Amino acid sequence: MLTLNQTYQTQLTYPIHITQYPEGYLPGKGTTQTLELEVEGNGVDLLLAQFKRKKDTIYFRFNEELKAGYFLPQRYLLQIDRDLSGNFRVIRVLTDTVYCPFELQMSKKVKLIPQVEVLLHPGMALFAPPVVRPDSVTISGPENVLDTISQWFTMPFVTPRLNQYGEFRLRVIDTFSNIKVSPREATIFVKPEQYTQTSLHIPIRVIEVPERTRVRLQQDSIHVHLLVPMDRYEALHQRQRELYVSYKELDKSIPFFVPNIRDELPDYVKLIGWEPKKIPYVIIQDQI
Numbered sequence: 001m002l003t004l005n006q007t008y009q010t011q012l013t014y015p016i017h018i019t020q021y022p023e024g025y026l027p028g029k030g031t032t033q034t035l036e037l038e039v040e041g042n043g044v045d046l047l048l049a050q051f052k053r054k055k056d057t058i059y060f061r062f063n064e065e066l067k068a069g070y071f072l073p074q075r076y077l078l079q080i081d082r083d084l085s086g087n088f089r090v091i092r093v094l095t096d097t098v099y100c101p102f103e104l105q106m107s108k109k110v111k112l113i114p115q116v117e118v119l120l121h122p123g124m125a126l127f128a129p130p131v132v133r134p135d136s137v138t139i140s141g142p143e144n145v146l147d148t149i150s151q152w153f154t155m156p157f158v159t160p161r162l163n164q165y166g167e168f169r170l171r172v173i174d175t176f177s178n179i180k181v182s183p184r185e186a187t188i189f190v191k192p193e194q195y196t197q198t199s200l201h202i203p204i205r206v207i208e209v210p211e212r213t214r215v216r217l218q219q220d221s222i223h224v225h226l227l228v229p230m231d232r233y234e235a236l237h238q239r240q241r242e243l244y245v246s247y248k249e250l251d252k253s254i255p256f257f258v259p260n261i262r263d264e265l266p267d268y269v270k271l272i273g274w275e276p277k278k279i280p281y282v283i284i285q286d287q288i
Helices: 043-050 073-083 230-238
Strands: 007-019 025-027 034-042 058-061 088-093 102-113 116-120 131-133 136-142 151-153 157-162 166-171 180-182 185-190 193-207 213-217 221-229 243-246 270-275 279-285
Touching: 007 043, 034 073, 058 073, 073 088, 157 166, 157 185, 193 213, 193 230, 221 230
Parallel strands: 007 058, 102 151, 116 157, 193 243
Antiparallel strands: 007 034, 025 102, 034 088, 102 136, 131 185, 136 180, 166 185, 193 221, 213 279, 221 270
């Protein structure tokens, strides 16, 4: 039976924290988190200390001794006894060794990927992807962690519905305790353009055909469907286009080929589709 006004000895556990790591050093894995202490005091004080909702933290300052990666906490008995609140006395430290490994902090620059959903009004389209500035961030942390990271991300963001140019601030993800990120904000530039739908009729021609050989196409042209900015419509239709297919690139074991439409189109259009998707052909060898 516990008599509250008598003196007792018991064991208490306290969290510990190592402070003032030198610049460029970080706490490593396996750092000791708690200390077991044997204390002496009257029953009331010991009960209050044992059931205290938030226990005191014991702090150790990083010093030359700690650079070894461990230290013997019994040597700090007087400091521990002085730092703890409560009317009891620390008799001894039951934890033999406190391990405090550290890691060198490294830095590197990685590509910043915006997580952005762009909403547009009807009749508007993005003919170029949004641009983010800066396009990279500097991350700092343990070398073994940084070696696994090749890119970084912004927080998800949804734009309002746009019908004109817009700039938006993005927060860079910065929620990892062992990694620091700089800068913590970026700006994304979005340039929607008014578009119209149009189509092109493009002839197809097989070139570099050997002598006494003919390639007969089932269809010698394709119909291409596009989105084009309003201010580029005339320029798109002014130029005559023809799609060339090299005989050497035909897979003779397959009786058709898929036309490479994109190479014949300017960068400012968006390809919707084309017809037909495949062009059947027959190779004819003329007799000598």
